[in-house]
Amino acid sequence: MHTLRQRYGSNLIHTYAGPAMVVINPLSSPSMYSEKGCRREDTSPHIYAVAQAAYRSMLMGRQDQAVVLLGASGSGKTTNCQHLVQYLATIAGSTGKVFSAEKWQALYTVLEAFGNSSTSMNGNATRFSQIISLDFDQAGQVASASIQTLLLEKLRVARRPANEATFNVFYYLLACSDSALRTELHFNHLAENNVFGIVPLAKPEEKQKATQQFNKLQAAMKVMGISSDEQKAFWLVLGAIYHLGAAGATKAGRKQFARHEWAQKAAYLLGCSLEELSSSIFKHQPKGSLQRSTSFRQGMLRAQRSPPAGPKLTALECLEGMAAGLYSELFTLLISLLNRALKSSQHSVCSVTVVDTPGAQNPEVAGQSRGATFEELCHNYAQERLQLLFHQRTFAQELERYKEVAGTPRPPEPPPLLFSLLQHCQCHPQVRSLARTDEARGLLWLLEEEALQPGGSEDTLLERLLAYYGPQEGGKKGHDPLLPSDKPRHFFLGHSSGTNWVHYDATGWLNHVKHNPATQNASMLLQESQKKIISSLFAGRGSSALVLSGSVAGLEGGSQLALRRATSMRKTFTTGVAAVKKKSLCIQVKLQVDALIDSIKKSKLHFVHCFLPKAAGSGGDPRGLPCRRVSGSELELPAEHCEPAGLMQLDVPLLRAQLRGSRLLDALRMYRQGYPDHMVFAEFRRRFDVLAPHLTKKHGRNYIVVDEKRVRSLAPPHPASRTPCPTR
Numbered sequence: 001m002h003t004l005r006q007r008y009g010s011n012l013i014h015t016y017a018g019p020a021m022v023v024i025n026p027l028s029s030p031s032m033y034s035e036k037g038c039r040r041e042d043t044s045p046h047i048y049a050v051a052q053a054a055y056r057s058m059l060m061g062r063q064d065q066a067v068v069l070l071g072a073s074g075s076g077k078t079t080n081c082q083h084l085v086q087y088l089a090t091i092a093g094s095t096g097k098v099f100s101a102e103k104w105q106a107l108y109t110v111l112e113a114f115g116n117s118s119t120s121m122n123g124n125a126t127r128f129s130q131i132i133s134l135d136f137d138q139a140g141q142v143a144s145a146s147i148q149t150l151l152l153e154k155l156r157v158a159r160r161p162a163n164e165a166t167f168n169v170f171y172y173l174l175a176c177s178d179s180a181l182r183t184e185l186h187f188n189h190l191a192e193n194n195v196f197g198i199v200p201l202a203k204p205e206e207k208q209k210a211t212q213q214f215n216k217l218q219a220a221m222k223v224m225g226i227s228s229d230e231q232k233a234f235w236l237v238l239g240a241i242y243h244l245g246a247a248g249a250t251k252a253g254r255k256q257f258a259r260h261e262w263a264q265k266a267a268y269l270l271g272c273s274l275e276e277l278s279s280s281i282f283k284h285q286p287k288g289s290l291q292r293s294t295s296f297r298q299g300m301l302r303a304q305r306s307p308p309a310g311p312k313l314t315a316l317e318c319l320e321g322m323a324a325g326l327y328s329e330l331f332t333l334l335i336s337l338l339n340r341a342l343k344s345s346q347h348s349v350c351s352v353t354v355v356d357t358p359g360a361q362n363p364e365v366a367g368q369s370r371g372a373t374f375e376e377l378c379h380n381y382a383q384e385r386l387q388l389l390f391h392q393r394t395f396a397q398e399l400e401r402y403k404e405v406a407g408t409p410r411p412p413e414p415p416p417l418l419f420s421l422l423q424h425c426q427c428h429p430q431v432r433s434l435a436r437t438d439e440a441r442g443l444l445w446l447l448e449e450e451a452l453q454p455g456g457s458e459d460t461l462l463e464r465l466l467a468y469y470g471p472q473e474g475g476k477k478g479h480d481p482l483l484p485s486d487k488p489r490h491f492f493l494g495h496s497s498g499t500n501w502v503h504y505d506a507t508g509w510l511n512h513v514k515h516n517p518a519t520q521n522a523s524m525l526l527q528e529s530q531k532k533i534i535s536s537l538f539a540g541r542g543s544s545a546l547v548l549s550g551s552v553a554g555l556e557g558g559s560q561l562a563l564r565r566a567t568s569m570r571k572t573f574t575t576g577v578a579a580v581k582k583k584s585l586c587i588q589v590k591l592q593v594d595a596l597i598d599s600i601k602k603s604k605l606h607f608v609h610c611f612l613p614k615a616a617g618s619g620g621d622p623r624g625l626p627c628r629r630v631s632g633s634e635l636e637l638p639a640e641h642c643e644p645a646g647l648m649q650l651d652v653p654l655l656r657a658q659l660r661g662s663r664l665l666d667a668l669r670m671y672r673q674g675y676p677d678h679m680v681f682a683e684f685r686r687r688f689d690v691l692a693p694h695l696t697k698k699h700g701r702n703y704i705v706v707d708e709k710r711v712r713s714l715a716p717p718h719p720a721s722r723t724p725c726p727t728r
């Protein structure tokens, strides 16, 4: 370890913690870990070491492996994933050399363009969950690969929190320097207003960078085998979404476009008439004058027969639904084209899967005064479920083992997780009615019920939620996972075992989760396009099993192993609750996370915890922060290598909260009792003591005692102590 630090400077503060690993900075050279078969204890704790451990375990046991990355938004999960995949591909090599480093780089360039955007917590945040699987042959070489994506934040294309951006690709396209393409997309004259907030970058240097990014994206798509005609189809649909935003929608009276000239451009790019476009967005039904294909008309008739329940959607919500639908279709197509480039007919025996989801979201950590959105709730829910998986593998299974070892003290059970509050439903899905009951259902279920109830509102939703899970009279203080806020339709949820209190704003959630027919009509519009380059790409997609309720992409299955994974995911969507409720948007969120968990739970799991060293601050780009990552040597190097101000950049309470929320100390206690490996523990303590030197003291040689009272007093304040709660 010492040698590595001398060679690579400011890179290492990773440590093993029993079955999991902490990574605060992943940058290092693959050559350090170049031997395929190194044992874990021979290598320094590092993201490459995780990759190597998974690879080695797969080779030795012929068992599928999965690496799951956990942590807050901006803590470096995606960056670590990229290092991990690139490293695996490099050390394993590939059959017939079909997977070059250039190909992996191209894959990530394309994914980042279409799936990332700048948020208050991360200047390049991933807005979808991805499962990347590398399938290996008998000789341990990469034979094939595949990607599945879920939980795409598709509404971001039309609506998002103030000061946040839409998907990167829009800025790249708006800055493209190809004049023929600009003319074709009607980009020579841009609108002054855009209801989706899609506007070109203002600063010349940003514009120039976006132009370069667009060229890079085109090159990457080419590397991934996406032809220029296929690329053109992408630009046309993205251009149409931009023009729909410029067209806007009426605020009152008849639902229609506010500016028809821009809607006309959108219709032209999509290859349909203005009337067809307007009908599919606002009327959801055909007019007698629609002359086109019967299937288009039949689809509209289907929509007419099953009108959405509850209060009507506004014209703007219909328009947003169409934009989100178009983008979701485009993203699904993209993933399927990427899989086309990754698949091969080579026989594979085992796989290593890497799971990257958007990190835990908390606008307050980024200095934002707004409440968190429904999308942020979904990402936090996925993080809670992955944490639960960590909990099950780290604690539940270990506790079982302890029971078998006589005389071994039983380690404390960690506190319950929040996830049950979010998804809980006790009754059988087949017989569950949608009528309100006194049953303590989870937030996602309650949200769905209230959205379908006449008179349902965010207020009734919160009333019920607080009645089931809020503070009770005589209940233990400080143990409630849910707290009321003094702002209407706001509430607090204590994520990560109460170490990350998120203030949510439920305003508009009911309409948000309502069935929006315009979103579904998007796929039909693309399939029926008069532009062949569009219709040929999308034709047949709606009826095929490529998309599950528009939520999971990449289920084509190129290899045998990929087919197996796809089958497992499909099963999640067709059995139990899913069979009855897969059309419900709220339940879909749960099903998507179920599918994600199901796809990896049979594998041997490796967890990587990534920590954010410092909050992004008030709306700033975290990449611009001077001391972006904590590194071992920043903490330990002599003064000439380490600016004292650098140390001041560490947000120690934030780091402590993440450390507690990750349950790593619990895991360590368990690990110490189960596997007394003095070296590992001593190393962990040496590195992390700096975060809480006064919280730990040594008993005997190597036993850690955490003063829980003191830890609690140093943790971020409980929201109840900051906000007066009138209902308490």
Ligand SMILES: Nc1ncnc2c1ncn2[C@@H]1O[C@H](COP(=O)(O)OP(=O)(O)OP(=O)(O)O)[C@@H](O)[C@H]1O
Binding pocket: 024, 025, 026, 027, 071, 072, 073, 074, 075, 076, 077, 078, 079, 080, 122, 123, 124, 125, 126, 127, 357, 358, 359, 360, 610, 623, 628, 629
């Ligand atoms: N070790 C590192 N050193 C310096 N910068 C880093 C490091 N790791 C990541 N970054 C930068 O920090 C930013 C956030 O990283 P990344 O996008 O990987 O985080 P994330 O956890 O995946 O976030 P999200 O959950 O929002 O997608 C990126 O711009 C990345 O370039």
